[in-house]
Amino acid sequence: MHDYERFSEPAVPRWRERLRQYWALVRGDRPIGWLLLLWPTWWALWIAAESVPPLWTLFVFSAGVWLTRSAGCVINDYADRWLDPHVERTKDRPLASGAVRGREALLLFAALMLVAFALVLTMNWLTVAMSVVGIFLAASYPYLKRHTYLPQVYLGISFGWAIPMAFAAVQGTVPPIGWVLFVANIFWTTGYDTWYAMVDREDDIRAGSKSTAILFGDLDLVAQGVLYALAFAALALVGREAGLGPNYWLGLAFAALLVVWEFFVARYRDRDACFRVFLHNHWVGMAIFAGIAAHYALPR
Numbered sequence: 605m606h607d608y609e610r611f612s613e614p615a616v617p618r619w620r621e622r623l624r625q626y627w628a629l630v631r632g633d634r635p636i637g638w639l640l641l642l643w644p645t646w647w648a649l650w651i652a653a654e655s656v657p658p659l660w661t662l663f664v665f666s667a668g669v670w671l672t673r674s675a676g677c678v679i680n681d682y683a684d685r686w687l688d689p690h691v692e693r694t695k696d697r698p699l700a701s702g703a704v705r706g707r708e709a710l711l712l713f714a715a716l717m718l719v720a721f722a723l724v725l726t727m728n729w730l731t732v733a734m735s736v737v738g739i740f741l742a743a744s745y746p747y748l749k750r751h752t753y754l755p756q757v758y759l760g761i762s763f764g765w766a767i768p769m770a771f772a773a774v775q776g777t778v779p780p781i782g783w784v785l786f787v788a789n790i791f792w793t794t795g796y797d798t799w800y801a802m803v804d805r806e807d808d809i810r811a812g813s814k815s816t817a818i819l820f821g822d823l824d825l826v827a828q829g830v831l832y833a834l835a836f837a838a839l840a841l842v843g844r845e846a847g848l849g850p851n852y853w854l855g856l857a858f859a860a861l862l863v864v865w866e867f868f869v870a871r872y873r874d875r876d877a878c879f880r881v882f883l884h885n886h887w888v889g890m891a892i893f894a895g896i897a898a899h900y901a902l903p904r
Contacts, residue, residue, distance in 0.1 A: 625698045626712060629681060630674035636883050638673045640796065641763050643889030644789045645669055647896055648770035648782065651846055655900045661773050664723045665766060671723075675716035676742045676762070682709045683746030693804060717742070730772040738765045749808075753819035756801060760793030781845050788838030795831035796885035798824065799870065802878040825867065832863050839892065848899045855895015859888045 631637055645665050649657040656662070681699045685706065698704035717739055724735040741762035748755040764786050771782035794816065801808070801817035802824060808815055820827040836856065843852050866881035 625704050626708075629678055629698045629704055629709065629712065630716070631677045632674070636886055637677065638670050639886045640793075640889060641673050641766070642666065642669045643886075643893050644764060644785075644792075645766040645770055646893050648767040648785055649774065650893070650896050650900060651781070651785070651842070651848075652771045652774035657770075657774055660726070661770075664726060665770055665773070668720045668723055669766065671716050671720040672738065672742055672766075675713050675720070676745065678709050678713040678716065679743055680746040682706060682713070684749075693807075713743075727773045728776055730776060731769055734765070734769045734772055738762075738769065741765055749813050749815060751814070753814045754816060755814065756794045756797040756816045757790065759797050760790035763793050764789035781842055784838055784845070785842050788835050788842060791831050791835035791838065792885075792888075795828055795835060796882055796888075798828060798831070799866075799878045799882040799885075802870075802873060803875050803882070824873070825871070829867070836860055836863075848896065851898035851902060852895040855891050855893075855898065858895075859891040862888050862891060 627633065649662060649665060681697055685699055695701070699706065699709055721735060721739070724732055741758075745755065745758050745762045748758050752758075767786045767789055768778040768782050771778045798816045798820070801815035805815070805817045809818060816827070817824060836859075839856055842848075843856065862884065866884055869884075870877045870881045
C-alpha cells in the first residue's frame, strides 16, 4: 500500500482535548458524587420549606451542589498528586497522568468556586456567611488523608454543610432539626465513603495514605453497621421532630432495606462489591428524599 493510500484519524483540536481533560477532572462523566451530595441538600430544602422550596433557591443549591462537588474533585486530585499514580483505580486521572498541570487545576478550582459563590450572593447574609465556611471545608478536606485516619468524617462535614445552609436560606436561621439532619448526613457519608475507601485500602496502605477503612481494620463491617445505625437513628429523630408522617417512615424503611442489601453484597469485602455498594447509596439517599417529598405532596 502506498503512503498516499493510508488514511489516519483527523487530529483532535487542542481546545477540545483540553475540555475533555477538564471534564474528566471534574468527574463530569461520573455523576454519583453529585447525586450523593444532592439528596441531603434536597432533604434539607424540603423540610425547611415544608414543601417544594422557592424555585430560585432550589436552582441555586442544585447548581451549587454540582459546582462545589466538581471543585472538590479538582482540589482532591491536586492534593493527591503524590498518591494517585500509585493507586490502580486513580493512576489515569488527568493530574496523575500529567495530562493536566497543577496550575490549570487550581485555576479551574477557583473558577468553579467563584461561580458557586456568585450564586450564593443572591441568598440572605447568613447563607453567604456560611458559604465561606463551606469553601474552607471543600478546600481543606483532601489534605486530611495525610494526617488523620478520619478523612471520611471530614468529608461528611464538608458534603453536609449544604444542609444548615439550606435551612439558613429558607428560614433565615438554622433550627436544631437542621443540625440533627447535618449529623445524620455525617454518619451516612462516613459510612458510604468507607465502602469507597475499602476499595483502595491495600493501595493506600502501601502509599502511606490514611482512611477509616484502614483505621477500622478487621472490624470494618461492625463499624459500618454502627455508622449506618446512627445515621438512621438521627433520621428517625428528624422525622419525629418535623412531624413527618407514614410516607416518610416508609421511605426510611425502604432505605434501611437497601442498606441491609449492601451489607449482604459486601460481606466478603471484595473490591468490586465494595465499589458497587458505594454507588448504591445513591438509591438510599433517593428513597429518603422520596419519603420526605411524598409527605409534603400527598394528602395526609
